[in-house]
Amino acid sequence: MKTIIAPTDFTTVSExxxxxxxxxxxxxxxxxxxxxxxxxxxxxxEYPVSEAVFDEEEMEEELENLKSKIATATxxxxxxxxxxxxxxxxxxxxxxxKEEHPFAVVIATHSYSALERFFSGSTTFYxxxxxxxxVIVVPYNVQYQPIKKIAFACDLRDVYEVxxxxxxxxxxxxxxxxxVFYAGKNEAAxxxxxxxxxxxxxxxxxxxxxxxxxxxxxxxxxxxxxxxxYRTDLLIVLSKKHGPFHKSQTKDFVLYSNIPLMALHExxxxxxx
Numbered sequence: 450m451k452t453i454i455a456p457t458d459f460t461t462v463s464e465x466x467x468x469x470x471x472x473x474x475x476x477x478x479x480x481x482x483x484x485x486x487x488x489x490x491x492x493x494x495e496y497p498v499s500e501a502v503f504d505e506e507e508m509e510e511e512l513e514n515l516k517s518k519i520a521t522a523t524x525x526x527x528x529x530x531x532x533x534x535x536x537x538x539x540x541x542x543x544x545x546x547k548e549e550h551p552f553a554v555v556i557a558t559h560s561y562s563a564l565e566r567f568f569s570g571s572t573t574f575y576x577x578x579x580x581x582x583x584v585i586v587v588p589y590n591v592q593y594q595p596i597k598k599i600a601f602a603c604d605l606r607d608v609y610e611v612x613x614x615x616x617x618x619x620x621x622x623x624x625x626x627x628x629v630f631y632a633g634k635n636e637a638a639x640x641x642x643x644x645x646x647x648x649x650x651x652x653x654x655x656x657x658x659x660x661x662x663x664x665x666x667x668x669x670x671x672x673x674x675x676x677x678x679y680r681t682d683l684l685i686v687l688s689k690k691h692g693p694f695h696k697s698q699t700k701d702f703v704l705y706s707n708i709p710l711m712a713l714h715e716x717x718x719x720x721x722x
Contacts, residue, residue: 450528451479451552456542456572458485459511462589464518466557469709471519471527472593473585477622479552480528481519484545485512486538508533538572539579546582553583553711558703577703577712578688583619584712585683586703600628600681602672602702605642608649615713616685617654627658628679632671635664669701676708688712 455470457463467483474481485508512531520529534541542554556573577584599620603611620627629649633639639662646660661679665671676684686702702710 451477452482452549453479454482454484454542454545454549454551454554456484456486456538456554456556457512457515459515462557464515465589465592466555466587467515468519468522469587469591469593470555470585471523471529473553473555473596475523475526476595477552480530482545482549482551483512483516483519483529483531484542485531485533486541487533487535488538505533505535539576542572542576543580546580551582553585554580555585555587557587558589558705573703581714583714586706586710586712588707588709591707591709594682596623596682597625598628598679598681599623599625599683599685600630600676600679601685602630602632603649603687605631605645605649608645608652611649611652611687612713613652613654619685619711619713623683625682627653628675628681629653629658629660630672630675630684631660631662632665632668632675633662634666639664669705672702673707681708683709683711685711685713688714 451474453470453474455467457467467481471481473479487505487508509531512533516529516531520527532545534545546554554576556576558573573586577586601616616627631642631646633642650658650660661675663671663675665674672684675681684702684706703712
């Protein structure tokens with residue numbers, strides 16, 4: 450059975466992402482692991498920890514309450530476990546992934562109207578950039594809907610390194626259609642990438658895939674306009690050495706996409722020893 454990990458800090462933002470993860474798990478028959486990490490303040494990290502710093506029993510109760518709420522919302526169709534750990538959030542997410550080998554980690558972006566401690570951006574971006582498993586980033590105001598239209602945002606560089614098999618496996622899992630999006634700043638950009646576009650098209654074996662491009666000075670806004678036009682349910686971007694674009698654009702996609710985004714790495718979904 451596949452596993453989905455959903456970190457939570459019990460804010461409305463992270464609870465929404467956990468609910469998204471649960472309904473996703475129900476659709477693909479996966480187990481859900483709710484993770485909470487009790488982070489120590491830097492000032493006390495080197496000293497003995499008292500109950501004044503954190504209340505483990507209270508956190509366990511919070512996790513059980515969230516588990517119950519999600520079970521009700523999914524009509525008990527999802528097997529749910531809870532994990533409560535002490536330490537660095539980023540480190541504990543990585544370590545749990547090594548144990549669980551999840552299909553994906555589902556994590557939230559912050560609300561622009563409120564200050565959120567845990568999902569203020571750094572944990573989300575770190576996870577999307579460095580985890581060796583797919584990371585699904587859920588905008589704070591987006592609720593789950595069945596994934597039937599997937600788009601792959603590509604800069605059409607080094608297309609021979611694009612993890613085609615992994616992308617195709619994801620599309621087949623959801624029985625979805627696949628679009629490939631490209632945003633270029635001018636006609637010269639389109640001309641320079643025409644050969645790469647043809648090669649990528651040749652590598653894709655999924656019958657139902659289409660290429661779409663748009664001219665835009667802002668790559669993120671260009672891709673988002675295509676996603677809106679073609680009603681994309683999940684946008685795939687590539688992290689690590691494959692892009693998706695330069696570093697600042699990668700961060701923009703992770704933190705400011707207005708649709709659920711999956712950050713995929715070159716060896717995601719490859720069986721781990």
